[in-house]
Amino acid sequence: MKVLTRFFISFGQQIFSFLYFVGGITSLALQTFYLTFLPPYKKDRIFDQAKKAGFDSLPIVALIAMFIGIIFALQIAYFMQRMGSEIYIASLVALALVRELGPVITALVVAGRVGAAITAELGSMQVTEQIDALETLATNPVKYLVVPRFVALSLMLPLLTLYADIIGIFGSYLICVYKLGISSSMYIHITFDALLYKDIFTGLIKTVFFGMIIAFVSCYEGFNVEGGAEGVGQATTRSVVTSFILIIMCDCFFTAMFYFVFP
Amino acid sequence: MDIQIQGVSKSFGEHRVLNELNLNIDSGATCVIIGRSGCGKSVLLKHIVGILKPDKGKVLVDNKEVARLTEEELNTIRMKIGMVFQGGALFDSMTVGENVGFGLIEHLKIPHRELLERIEESLCLVELCGIGNLMPSELSGGMKKRVSLARALCIKPEVILYDEPTTGVDPITAASINELIKSLHDKLKVTSIVVTHDMVSAYKVADRIAMMYLGKIIAEGTPTEIQASTHPVVHQFINGLAQGPITETLDHDSRIKQ
Numbered sequence: 001m002k003v004l005t006r007f008f009i010s011f012g013q014q015i016f017s018f019l020y021f022v023g024g025i026t027s028l029a030l031q032t033f034y035l036t037f038l039p040p041y042k043k044d045r046i047f048d049q050a051k052k053a054g055f056d057s058l059p060i061v062a063l064i065a066m067f068i069g070i071i072f073a074l075q076i077a078y079f080m081q082r083m084g085s086e087i088y089i090a091s092l093v094a095l096a097l098v099r100e101l102g103p104v105i106t107a108l109v110v111a112g113r114v115g116a117a118i119t120a121e122l123g124s125m126q127v128t129e130q131i132d133a134l135e136t137l138a139t140n141p142v143k144y145l146v147v148p149r150f151v152a153l154s155l156m157l158p159l160l161t162l163y164a165d166i167i168g169i170f171g172s173y174l175i176c177v178y179k180l181g182i183s184s185s186m187y188i189h190i191t192f193d194a195l196l197y198k199d200i201f202t203g204l205i206k207t208v209f210f211g212m213i214i215a216f217v218s219c220y221e222g223f224n225v226e227g228g229a230e231g232v233g234q235a236t237t238r239s240v241v242t243s244f245i246l247i248i249m250c251d252c253f254f255t256a257m258f259y260f261v262f263p
Numbered sequence: 264m265d266i267q268i269q270g271v272s273k274s275f276g277e278h279r280v281l282n283e284l285n286l287n288i289d290s291g292a293t294c295v296i297i298g299r300s301g302c303g304k305s306v307l308l309k310h311i312v313g314i315l316k317p318d319k320g321k322v323l324v325d326n327k328e329v330a331r332l333t334e335e336e337l338n339t340i341r342m343k344i345g346m347v348f349q350g351g352a353l354f355d356s357m358t359v360g361e362n363v364g365f366g367l368i369e370h371l372k373i374p375h376r377e378l379l380e381r382i383e384e385s386l387c388l389v390e391l392c393g394i395g396n397l398m399p400s401e402l403s404g405g406m407k408k409r410v411s412l413a414r415a416l417c418i419k420p421e422v423i424l425y426d427e428p429t430t431g432v433d434p435i436t437a438a439s440i441n442e443l444i445k446s447l448h449d450k451l452k453v454t455s456i457v458v459t460h461d462m463v464s465a466y467k468v469a470d471r472i473a474m475m476y477l478g479k480i481i482a483e484g485t486p487t488e489i490q491a492s493t494h495p496v497v498h499q500f501i502n503g504l505a506q507g508p509i510t511e512t513l514d515h516d517s518r519i520k521q
Contacts, residue, residue: 129352136312136346137366137418138338 025220028142032150032216035143045148053114053149054156058163061109065164068101069093069171077180086180090187091194093172098195098203102165104251107210110157111243115218118149119239122222123232131223141223150215157211158204165203206254210247217243264343264421264454265290266311270320272478273306280306282478283320288471293448293455295465297500298475299509304458305349307475308424311456312344313337324422342370345415349426351407353399359386359410360395366418385413389443405432409440416447423447425457429464437464444468462501466490474500476509 072093080086122145125131134141169191176182221239225231266288273281280303288294296304309315310322313329322329324340332340353362364382367373373381379395386392389409399407408428415423425444429437441464447453448468459465465472466486473483474497482489482497492498499507 125354128350128355129348130354132309132314133346133348133352133354135314136341136344137369137414138341139365139369140334 031142046151049148049152053152062167065167066171069168073172073175090190094191094194097168098165103161103207106161106164107247111214115214115243118218119222119236123225123235126225146219153211153215157207161207202258213246264325267323271317272319291452292470295457295469295472344422345420346424347412351411355399359397363414363417385417389413405436422454429461441467
């Protein structure tokens with residue numbers, strides 16, 4: 001009986017803390033949307049964040065996208081060679097990368113690299129009272145800290161994804177042309193043939209939302225840090241895990257929507 | 264600007280930090296709030312600048328209720344209040360100069376040259392001339408505290424709130440901070456609230472001392488009145504005795520919990 005009671009109490013607490021999280025993050029998102037369009041606009045701060053989130057992520061995104069392209073080409077080649085239709089590797093790789101792998105892999109890399117950094121930075125500011133100090137200097141912390149990160153991430157993620165798509169296709173091109181003996185012009189021709197504008201568009205539109213997820217989750221977790229260095233560590237872990245889960249869920253939603261509603 | 268705190272209560276979870284607390288601070292006076300660490304002194308200061316909102320009661324600054332102001336009105340009041348944080352709370356991504364001038368850079372469009380002059384002037388007031396280009400990580404704890412004070416002074420405030428200004432600094436720096444608090448009071452007629460448990464500093468700077476215990480103000484008066492107080496809790500605290508009602512209540516509480 002006691003075990004059962006304890007189970008229900010802890011279950012209730014979990015639901016309560018989940019609702020608290022949903023409420024908190026929704027409120028942060030609404031405030032951010034409102035404050036984004038409220039002057040004054042500080043372009044330097046957005047530019048600074050865009051550099052941190054976008055430009056500085058270029059090497060790691062390139063490395064991972066290149067490997068994904070190579071691995072994917074090899075895995076598909078394994079099956080396609082049995083069927084005797086290696087020529088379709090190009091179109092399959094292009095579609096998979098542009099519609100799915102590019103956006104999700106880029107978002108996960110950025111969540112791990114940039115989201116974690118944002119939570120750790122804002123979390124340290126919270127525990128050293130810097131966020132309170134901002135408020136006493138008549139500066140809204142959401143306007144000052146969240147808005148630039150939100151704008152930068154929602155603009156930079158689509159660009160990074162486009163970049164990852166190109167590099168990934170290039171990785172697959174290297175394998176196909178230099179290892180599997182497909183001619184270069186043939187590969188390029190088939191890739192462009194397979195891709196429709198719709199594929200590129202559906203791949204990129206969802207990354208705007210992935211960017212927002214990363215910004216809101218990482219800032220929310222940073223603002224709600226309690227208890228010093230240990231708290232910062234826990235919040236950073238929570239921020240990355242939550243971002244990963246929400247990105248995958250959001251991706252599932254968009255894929256289903258594009259498949260059923262706008263086929 | 265005078266400050267009135269009327270029946271303010273605040274709880275964090277089960278823990279009641281402020282319990283119907285009343286306190287009035289007259290314009291131009293220096294009020295020192297003493298009490299044990301963790302008794303809610305900093306929480307009280309955060310209610311005055313509106314970072315925290317009371318569960319019950321009101322905080323009036325300049326006869327305006329802080330919790331009911333719009334963001335714009337609140338910001339106008341905040342630009343007249345400088346706060347010196349316990350650990351400095353300097354923005355570590357900016358230089359000392361940018362930290363000190365933050366309020367001016369964000370809110371007042373003043374020419375660059377005048378801005379630099381104001382920053383240097385504030386830094387010199389705390390005897391740290393010419394360190395504007397250093398980063399906060401290059402400063403010692405005592406220097407951070409003084410830079411934090413310079414940041415509060417730079418907006419030319421009418422009220423300054425000090426959160427343990429002399430804790431963790433060497434006696435000489437502590438004495439110079441005390442001198443500074445006194446001279447700001449004498450020269451600029453700034454209203455000051457100093458939260459501390461450093462009794463030397465309290466006697467030196469205070470017009471009035473208020474003792475906070477279990478979320479209430481249990482005694483208030485001039486330094487001489489407080490020194491002569493027969494209240495057992497005040498007596499134990501100001502004389503720093505290990506035995507007395509404060510420690511006995513704690514023992515009693517922990518025995519009940521067991």
